[in-house]
Amino acid sequence: MQKYLLIAIGGALGSIARYGVASWVANRFGIRFPYGTLAVNISACIIIGFTMSLLGRHTDIPPAWRFLIPVGFIGAYSTFSTYEWETLVELREGAFGIAALYAIGSFAAGLGATWGGSVLGDLFG
Template identity: 40%
Template sequence: MQMIAIAAGGAVGALFRFWVSSGVYGLLGRAFPFGTLAVNLIGSLLMGFLYVYLLERASVGPELRAALLVGLLGAFTTFSTFSIETLNLLEQADYLKAMLNVLISVIACLAACWLGLTLGRQL
């Protein structure tokens, strides 16, 4: 049942990502990745709020938590997951792991994306 909840949340999150980023690009243009930035900021804000609310304050089942946190926000933006995991490391005072996560994620993901672009262009 949890897998179905994640899939349903993911479908909604993907649509929200499209609608929000398209709307922002429509308003501000594409000279800067405002749409992606908006999605990442909104997703990170929602992840922080819902993480605390659903895990510490509300009495909801694991299916709803999975649908919202993993499915909806996971499809809306994986940056939200990155953000909450990094903040959890900081709250645990594991500063080295937190900074490594930030540096490796940004640098390695940019490098991986560049590699994917390079490989794709060689086809």
């Protein structure tokens, strides 16, 4: 039960942080280019890279932190960072083909799914 509570707390904080960071950046740099989302995605990549590497090397850090930060906070803050982390893991393991397939496939399928969802939204909207 504790892990679900930690995920929920991290998720709430991540959602608030996402809104705050994206809004602040958009207000500062404008909305012609999605600077806010870009800032969230890149900062999430830094956070997940740091957190997962740190937690992987320090077994003295309680496992509960994995639920609070990478799963809860970063999961709500940005899933782009998880996509990048999983691609990096494949690259580090020498699975270049899997990494390329995952990276390109995720991008293409995600863009296609977004387009398809948009078409459905237009049809039913």
